[in-house]
Each structure stands twice: as structure tokens, then as C-alpha cells.
Amino acid sequence: MADLQTTNRVALAKVRETTFGVTPANPAFKAIRQTSSGLNANPKTVITQEIRPDRQVTDLILVGQEAGGSVGGEVAFSVVDDDLEEALQGTWSNNPxxxxxxxxxxxxxxxxxxxxxxxxxxxxxxxxxxxxxxxxxxxxxxxxxxxxxxxxxxxxxxxxxxxxxxxxxxxxxxxxxxEGASGDLVATTSGGNALTSTVLDFTTLNLAAGKWVKVGDGDNAGKSFAVTAANNGFCRVSGVAANRLSFDRVPAGWAGDTGTGVALRVFTGDFLTNASTKRSNTIERQYLDHSPVTYEYLTGMTLNTLQVEAKQQAIATYTKNYIGKSASTTNTRVSGATDVAAPTYAVLNTSTNVGRIGFDGAVITGPNFVMSATINVNNNLRAQMAVGSLGAVGTGNGEFTVTGTLETYFGDKTLYDKIINNTLTSFDMRIGRSDGYRETILFDFPSIKLGSGAPSVAGKNQDVTISAGFTAFRDATLLYTVGVGRFWYLPTS
Incomplete structure (x- = not known):
């Protein structure tokens, strides 16, 4: 007797399509690390309206197919790179x-x-x-x-x-x-917060407005600011000139420092912002307990929504939802298919792997400690149907909307005031490993407004909390809604 199919023996993988709904020749399927998959064919059927004298129905007719569904997973470095690119419809700008x-x-x-x-x-x-x-x-x-x-x-x-x-x-x-030569990189507040140089040309170093950088390498002597230790932290770039790197976000206590005797190191990463380049995939699901193996292929899978959730004392998770063209099953794998292993980085938790939650440009410490943070990206896609096609002929792009929720303790009225007054503010979150090379993902929403939320007094012997819903929108200076940084290496301090 054959084994029944179990969830532990379902493999999921995908390959980017060049043409919507068409699986590439000799596809290299990249494995997807998953916690769940709710993908399905969603056939659309209609009962015939033909009238029979014996009162019976003669047929149920297949008239369409609306393939799609959700995939759940746990956040790990590099694992969500493609998903972020597809959700933001941008393209990673990678360091060499x-x-x-x-x-x-x-x-x-x-x-x-x-x-x-x-x-x-x-x-x-x-x-x-x-x-x-x-x-x-x-x-x-x-x-x-x-x-x-x-x-x-x-x-x-x-x-x-x-x-x-x-x-x-x-x-x-x-x-x-x-890394600058000894004494070449200087911290300044003159004309705004910045690093200046005499020799090093910042325009050659893959820097851009909106990118976050980490100033200083506390793991190695002489690679950080010594006189003004407060400068050794994360900054956001606002302008790049040959001998001046300007910042609009700096650590608290940033001050001038000539960097005498210091060969300052500054760490940077790859960078992604939202744009309007749709990408579709063929998703392969293998049912490995079947004999022979059943292969399910869902084509035209275009990422519509992405939710990232960070709850207290938990694993950071994500859920992505696809809209696509069609689905089919076979006992023969698509011709020429090969496999690409998924990245093996460990999953990230919300206790020891969150390096920073920033609000209005400053690190949230207390008294408004964050209990949970949720980010929702929605491309508002629509399946485009046509006569002569069982499935969609394409997907239509909608408005790029980004919303979220910050649930915090109600330690003071700062957050509540921003809700009441419709105050322009910002939100950023850095999540990454605290060991190894400390690979890190940084989410940045440079312009948000809090549109909902009020103190919750639920009953006796409980903390008063506030759940603030926010909407992110196009920043008037940076000209994007969401920026994501990907750091392959960070020092411990």
C-alpha cells in the first residue's frame, strides 16, 4: 500500500519567467523554505442553463482558472531577497x-x-x-x-x-x-552632519541617498572614532559628493571628530527601493510520497502582497500571496529542470536578532517598548482575463500601498500625539544575526503617518498598550516609499 502524502514531504521551488505564464526552457528551480503553502488552481465552473424535461443537470462546465494563493515562511538572511524584490517591484543594487x-x-x-x-x-x-x-x-x-x-x-x-x-x-x-587612510575621514556638523575626506572619493563606493551605513569597526583597533565614540553607529545617507558624505540620520550624540590616527571603516550593503517592474514565476510543488511523484506547476505567479511580522519572543515570519495564470499536474518533471538549493542562513528571532527599531529617527528604547511590528506591502494586482484563454493573460498593476502596525507599551504620550496630530514621522527596523558575520536586513520607511490607535485599558492587572496603525508613502526627498538594506558583514560594535 502506498504511503499517504504528508506535509513534511512536499517540496516547493520557483523559477522566474521571461514571458508571463511560460515556464523557461531548462528551468533552474530555486528551492523555497516554507512553513505552509496554500497555492491552488481555483477552477471556475458554471452549471449549464439548459432545460431538460427530466429536471436533471447535464453538465458542470469549466470556464476559467484563477491560480494563486499564499506561502508562509520564516525570515532568514538572503531567504527573502527575491520576495522583497518582487513585492517592491524594484531591483537590488548590489555592491560588487x-x-x-x-x-x-x-x-x-x-x-x-x-x-x-x-x-x-x-x-x-x-x-x-x-x-x-x-x-x-x-x-x-x-x-x-x-x-x-x-x-x-x-x-x-x-x-x-x-x-x-x-x-x-x-x-x-x-x-x-x-576604509579611509589614517586621518582622512573626518566627522563634521558644519553644513549638516557628514563625513568628509581629503583623498577618498565617496562617489566611487556605491553609495546613494537613502542607504544606511554603519560607521566604525569596534572589533579592530584604530578603525573607529575614538574621541567621539557616539559617532560609531548607523547613519542614513542623504547626499554623496566626491569628498563629502552627508547624513540625515545619525546616532544620538553625533559630533565633530578629526579622526586623527584613525583609519575609519564604514560598512555598507546592497540596496533595494520600490519601483514598478513586475516579475512572474513558475512555482513547482512536488508531492514526494506519491509513487510516481506528482509535480504541480503553477505559472504566471506574480507576488501581490507580502506581510512581515515581528512579535515579541518569537520567530520573525512572512506571508506572501500570489496571483497567477494557471495550474497543472503531471507525473513527469518539466524537461531539463535542475535544482538550486535555498540559502542556509538560520532563521531570525525577535529577541536577540533585532538590532534596532527606530521611530522618528531615534532608537526606541523606552518607555514605549515595542511589543510587535507588522509590515504589509500590497501591489493591488488584478488578474486580466480574456476570451480564448482559460487562465489570465496577464496581471494588472495597481497602487503600491504599504501599511503596518506598531504595538507598544503606553509609556508616555509621544506616540499618541503623533496619531492625534497626523504627524509626519518615520520607522525603521534592523534584523540580523548576532553571530558569525552578523548578516543583517534593514527595513526603512522614511515617511509614515499614524492613522489609527488609542490607549487600550482592557481590565485590571494589565499593561496599558497602544496599537498604532501606519501608512507609508513616497518620501518627498528620497522619492520612494520603502528602502531595504542588505548587509553581508557587520562588526560586533
Missing amino acids: SITVLTSDTEISDLTTTTATVAAGGDAFKAGMLTQLTGFPTAANNKLARVASSTGTSIVYPAATFSADAVIPVGATIRQVGF
């Missing part, structure tokens, strides 16, 4: 990186000073701080500052590495920030 896919090819040699690469070396500019991982000599897997580059080489200062002649699959060189 080179990863070896074929042994000794993309990076073919590492001497004491130089990495030889097949292409793309010139994307690494002088002053960039790079992270090397996966190299055979353990001591080579570290942070190193670029001195110069060409299309086929990345050059570092003398005696930076030990020689590695054969570079294995997975070895990576990635920009994770930048």
Missing part, C-alpha cells in the same frame, strides 16, 4: 562581488597582494573594504582594503595574504564597506 562557480575560474589565483579574476575586477575601487570567504588558507578569509584594480585583478597592500594557487567553488570577494 565575485564568487567562484567553477573551480579556479572566476578567481584563479591569490598572491600576497593580488587576486586574479576572470572579469569585473575594475568594479572594486581604491578604498573599498572587501570581505574574502571560502579561500583555502583560513587566514585569508578576512576584511581587506583595496589599493587598486584592473578588469582582471584586485590589488591589496603588500603582504596582505598568504598565496592560494587553486581557488575552490564558493570562494567570494565582496565589497562590504570602505
